[in-house]
Amino acid sequence: MVTTTYMEAGRRALAEEMRRDPTVWALGEDLGRGGVFGQYAGMAEEFGPLRISDAPISEAAILGAAVGAALAGTRPVVEMRFADFALCAVDELVNQAAKARYMFGGQGGVPLVVREPMGMWRSSAAQHSQSLEAWYVHIPGLTVVAPATPGDNLRLLKAAIRSDDPVVYLEHKDLWGIEEELGADEPPGELGSARVVREGSDATVVSWSAMVHNVCEAAGELAEEGISVEVVDLRTLWPWDREAVLASVRRTGRLVVAHEAVLVGGFGAEVAATVSEALFGVLKAPVKRLGAPRVPIPYAKPLEDMLRVGPDAIAAAVRAQLLGPSPG
Amino acid sequence: MNRPNLDLERLADRHRRMHRIRAFEERAVAALEEGLVLGAIHPSIGQEACAVGTVGSLARDDLLLSTHRGHGHTLEKGASAAAMMRELFGREGGNCGGKGGSMHIADFSVGMLGANGVVGANINIAAGAAHALRLRGERHIVCCIFGDGAINRGPFLEGLNWARVFDLPVLFVCEDNAYAATTRTETMTGGPGPAARAEALGIPAHAVDGNDVDRVAEAATELRERVLAGAGPQFLWAKTWRLTGHTAVDKAAYRDAGEAAARWKDDPIARAAQTLRAHGVGENILSGHREAAVEEMRAAYEEAKAAPWPETAALYADVQDVGDPREAAFRW
Numbered sequence: 001m002v003t004t005t006y007m008e009a010g011r012r013a014l015a016e017e018m019r020r021d022p023t024v025w026a027l028g029e030d031l032g033r034g035g036v037f038g039q040y041a042g043m044a045e046e047f048g049p050l051r052i053s054d055a056p057i058s059e060a061a062i063l064g065a066a067v068g069a070a071l072a073g074t075r076p077v078v079e080m081r082f083a084d085f086a087l088c089a090v091d092e093l094v095n096q097a098a099k100a101r102y103m104f105g106g107q108g109g110v111p112l113v114v115r116e117p118m119g120m121w122r123s124s125a126a127q128h129s130q131s132l133e134a135w136y137v138h139i140p141g142l143t144v145v146a147p148a149t150p151g152d153n154l155r156l157l158k159a160a161i162r163s164d165d166p167v168v169y170l171e172h173k174d175l176w177g178i179e180e181e182l183g184a185d186e187p188p189g190e191l192g193s194a195r196v197v198r199e200g201s202d203a204t205v206v207s208w209s210a211m212v213h214n215v216c217e218a219a220g221e222l223a224e225e226g227i228s229v230e231v232v233d234l235r236t237l238w239p240w241d242r243e244a245v246l247a248s249v250r251r252t253g254r255l256v257v258a259h260e261a262v263l264v265g266g267f268g269a270e271v272a273a274t275v276s277e278a279l280f281g282v283l284k285a286p287v288k289r290l291g292a293p294r295v296p297i298p299y300a301k302p303l304e305d306m307l308r309v310g311p312d313a314i315a316a317a318v319r320a321q322l323l324g325p326s327p328g
Numbered sequence: 329m330n331r332p333n334l335d336l337e338r339l340a341d342r343h344r345r346m347h348r349i350r351a352f353e354e355r356a357v358a359a360l361e362e363g364l365v366l367g368a369i370h371p372s373i374g375q376e377a378c379a380v381g382t383v384g385s386l387a388r389d390d391l392l393l394s395t396h397r398g399h400g401h402t403l404e405k406g407a408s409a410a411a412m413m414r415e416l417f418g419r420e421g422g423n424c425g426g427k428g429g430s431m432h433i434a435d436f437s438v439g440m441l442g443a444n445g446v447v448g449a450n451i452n453i454a455a456g457a458a459h460a461l462r463l464r465g466e467r468h469i470v471c472c473i474f475g476d477g478a479i480n481r482g483p484f485l486e487g488l489n490w491a492r493v494f495d496l497p498v499l500f501v502c503e504d505n506a507y508a509a510t511t512r513t514e515t516m517t518g519g520p521g522p523a524a525r526a527e528a529l530g531i532p533a534h535a536v537d538g539n540d541v542d543r544v545a546e547a548a549t550e551l552r553e554r555v556l557a558g559a560g561p562q563f564l565w566a567k568t569w570r571l572t573g574h575t576a577v578d579k580a581a582y583r584d585a586g587e588a589a590a591r592w593k594d595d596p597i598a599r600a601a602q603t604l605r606a607h608g609v610g611e612n613i614l615s616g617h618r619e620a621a622v623e624e625m626r627a628a629y630e631e632a633k634a635a636p637w638p639e640t641a642a643l644y645a646d647v648q649d650v651g652d653p654r655e656a657a658f659r660w
């Protein structure tokens with residue numbers, strides 16, 4: 001077993017896939033010097049500049065070229081540096097990559113991965129902090145992955161690279177340093193399969209990405225109060241593991257969905273609606289969603305902190321489901 | 329040293345202003361290390377002649393669009409150093425109330441319409457601002473500053489073409505510091521560079537030594553006059569060098585140390601000082617500029633440090649006029 005950070009897990013996944021499959025390559029700004037966060041450290045040395053390719057600051061060209069390269073028989077891994085900059089290439093992703101397979105009647109697919117480091121991170125403010133996963137889930141043709149742990153980052157990035165469809169791969173910047181013991185041989189994970197992080201019987205809390213860690217903290221806190229929480233990490237948002245969530249809520253009768261993204265129109269709404277439709281008769285309390293208020297992300301730390309869905313808010317939501325709204 | 333247009337008093341003033349920018353950024357870097365500056369900052373150390381030469385040649389009512397590396401531009405446009413320091417500290421009284429930070433600094437009261445966190449995004453915005461000036465019949469210009477890396481983004485082509493076909497009053501300034509983050513920009517740029525691209529779009533382009541503050545100012549002043557006279561957009565390519573890392577925490581280990589050392593010898597502030605010295609300007613005046621700047625920025629730092637955090641209500645202010653931004657399920 002090797003102690004592996006979330007960042008190193010991503011690096012390892014890409015390196016192992018590149019060793020296995022000569023058609024896999026990566027492109028993006030500053031990759032030749034390890035990438036902006038160091039996610040590609042040492043890779044140009046191992047694979048050379050053709051397969052770990054630098055790029056001009058040309059997001060539209062980076063993603064557009066990857067679409068072409070994917071249609072023509074390679075598996076590009078696109079680095080977008082910050083999820084926010086992927087917005088400079090939305091046409092290439094949404095109008096081109098996502099639709100090509102269908103529009104062209106299945107003649108060819110677009111097997112590319114777009115790595116988009118997401119989320120709030122040290123006062124990075126409005127243009128370097130966003131969580132936009134719900135947008136992508138809305139687009140037919142795209143697979144959406146948001147791993148919470150080093151192991152999932154390793155296994156799901158491999159699966160994403162092997163996928164024949166375009167995958168939006170959202171790594172959370174706040175998780176780069178977290179560690180996990182990983183085996184020497186880690187096969188690809190399964191896209192669309194959730195993970196029950198912690199079993200419980202009183203309420204189900206669903207989340208993904210960095211939020212999973214806040215949920216686990218809340219669950220620990222609640223356990224001391226005698227409240228048993230089942231924690232479900234979706235891991236992939238499209239496809240998402242409806243069955244795992246429904247099975248859990250069938251047992252607990254209560255659901256809280258928590259995410260870092262803006263609450264309004266967030267993916268929590270999809271989960272909540274699905275559970276309400278399928279399990280109306282089983283629910284012992286109304287489904288509860290937690291997310292950010294609908295404001296751009298501010299720079300000042302105390303304001304940024306107000307946007308965060310922390311363990312306290314999650315615990316309070318679960319308590320309220322069991323006990324009803326608190327008088328405060 | 330024969331300089332036809334040498335105006336000692338003016339150069340001395342530019343030397344003083346370059347020192348203000350340098351001192352502001354040195355303070356900000358130190359404050360980042362102390363944890364007082366909250367987010368990433370991109371120092372323009374070594375590029376002060378571009379800021380003073382271009383922005384210092386604008387009128388108060390001219391408009392400015394800047395970049396993530398915009399402290400110098402913003403100071404030169406007339407923003408208060410103390411308000412800027414507050415902004416970098418995320419405090420009340422910052423230019424954006426602490427909600428923007430270094431990368432989104434703006435001061436509309438002095439025509440500074442914003443730094444930008446997205447490379448190249450300011451180019452189309454500048455073209456649009458110039459469009460508005462023309463629609464409103466105003467005799468001012470828009471100055472749009474961007475880096476050498478930005479010329480590889482689509483908006484460079486789209487924005488320059490827009491300004492040309494509508495004959496808009498924009499002065500585009502490519503502040504070429506040779507780097508785009510860790511990338512030597514020329515390795516990722518086809519053709520002969522920014523000026524040729526501007527000219528291909530029908531915009532006259534002028535190259536200038538971006539470390540010679542007087543030369544930059546002369547060029548910017550003349551191009552501004554041409555824009556005002558109705559010649560349409562103009563393009564200035566100011567060649568300088570980024571003396572420190574991409575951000576304040578970047579040690580720039582990917583660079584050739586010898587080249588960096590040589591470039592430090594061409595520090596634009598030292599260069600101006602040398603000219604002044606050669607023409608008899610006293611050492612006390614030169615060091616006085618530095619000391620006054622350091623003192624001004626120390627005071628700005630103290631003020632920012634003592635400033636309160638923004639009121640929590642600020643979180644929900646200025647999102648938009650309609651709808652309730654609080655719509656979140658935090659509370660029951």
Ligand SMILES: Cc1ncc(C[n+]2csc(CCOP(=O)(O)OP(=O)(O)O)c2C)c(N)n1
Pocket residue numbers: 029057059081085088370395396397445446447448474475476477478479505507508509513570
């Ligand atoms: C669209 C976009 N892509 C990538 C980035 C990340 N980034 C920030 S600054 C920078 C380098 C910019 O180089 P240049 O335009 O030369 O300006 P400089 O930093 O040298 O002042 C990059 C790639 C970004 N902010 N926006």
Ligand SMILES: [Mg+2]
Pocket residue numbers: 475476477503504505506507508509513
């Ligand atoms: Mg540059």
